[in-house]
Amino acid sequence: MEEIELDTVGEQLAVEQKKSAEYLDLLQRTQADFINFKRRARQEQTETRSSAQAALLEQLLPVLDDLGRVLTSAPPELSDHPWAQGVTLSARQLSNTLEQLGLQTLGVPGESFDPYKHEAMMQMASNDFPPGQLPR
Amino acid sequence: MAKVLGIDLGTTNSAAAVIEGGEPTMLENSEGSRLTPSVVAITKSGERLVGQVAKRQAVTNPENTVFSVKRLMGRKFDDPEVQRSLKEMPYKITRASNGDVRIMLAGREYSPPEISAMILQKLRTDAENKLGEKITQAVITVPAYFNDTQRQATKDAGTIAGLEVLRIINEPTAASLAYGLDKKKDETIAVYDLGGGTFDISILQLGEGVFEVKSTNGDTHLGGDDFDQHIINWLADEFKREQGIDLRNDRMALQRLKEAAERAKIELSTVQQTEINLPFITADSSGPKHLVITLTRPKLEQLVGDLIERTREPVMKALQDAGVEANKIDEVVLVGGQTRMPAVIELVKKIFGKDPHKGVNPDEVVAIGAAIQAGVLQGMSKMSCSWMSRRCRWVLRRLVG
Structure with a gap:
């Protein structure tokens, strides 16, 4: 009678031990997942701020390009006009503010094309620049 | 637990997702974007570029920049799709001695799976950096109309990229999984996929836990x-x-x-x-x-x-081939960025007489579905069935079939 009971208890113990090993395994895996998650959450928090700012600045880029076109095509006879000077000063103020926010102009003429920094829109023949350089 | 990557290997863009804390999560690439252009280039200095950087330099290096390699996967050189690419693509496509397709890049021949592997390799490396752990296994999606050779070519691409491809699943099946349609009873599902460059319509039958493709149609050059x-x-x-x-x-x-x-x-x-x-x-x-x-x-x-209307005929043909009437479709799923357009949704509603599923980003829905499948397989390989919940086993039965 006692032997039968011992066998049953032994079996139960084996089942429970197996279960506890599985639970321990699961716990360890979950803990590892959680540590990874915490590390990523921290990393993502830092990234989110800069990517939100970058997304906003990116939206402004076409407007800045247009403003650049406004300034470069200003009629020469207006260059001394106080209103035109005011426009130039306002544009400079805007570009200074954006620079402080980390926006930099990339791609000066003569710089080598680098796809990590530049996006090529077209390629054209030129006598002034060797191949692979930015003309403007 | 080692994660299994769910990958949507697309014609124009690719994406990757994993299951984290039981939820599918899209992974951003090293440039911070959830979509990676399916573009590969070799520069004049011999450097290999993949994704956005490859796309950015395309006009300066057109003969060594490969777009839309998916159109060439598992096809013979004489295949009409390859012949069409031959005329449209600026890179050089050649015939291998066995009639297969080869792509010339910087003086070296590559097979389409080798090019696709470069895209997969980037997705894998970026995922590893993001997750902080090694990734060795993946689930990759393919169009429902892909034949065995095309599926094998996709699997080969995974292997070349150092990934054990646990399963190749159909894109419309993945999209249906993302909406949890596997939890429904036996149903007929229409998946309308209007992406950047291709249109696919698939009619699926869900029954006995398996998504069966009843018919597919589409237009490989509409998007x-x-x-x-x-x-x-x-x-x-x-x-x-x-x-x-x-x-x-x-x-x-x-x-x-x-x-x-x-x-x-x-x-x-x-x-x-x-x-x-x-x-x-x-x-x-x-x-x-x-x-x-x-x-x-x-x-x-x-x-x-006219472009929206061009999708109507393939849909009607697919319904006809599946032997189903439009109003007998139980669920409609939208895939691809262009399906955000209200007029496209309107046409779909008109054809099927019901609202399509919304809520999951249509650019990400296939990768999300791949991750869900990957999560289930991840469970299968690591968990013993004894502690798997009944629910989990039920899903497994339905997915694995």
């Missing part, structure tokens, strides 16, 4: 890019009519038109009208010229109406 082109042409025509200058001859102006057209198209999915404002678009002897045109949603719908 969002065609919509953009119609808007660009209209803008250029309007400008020519008013100013007498064809902006299509000016590469810089054309690029600005392209960006503005895409922006306007996206905006018009949420607002009724938008102003396309491109100052100093060009100049002539009389001075600078500006382009200012208002585009309304009805006008946009008129401009691209």
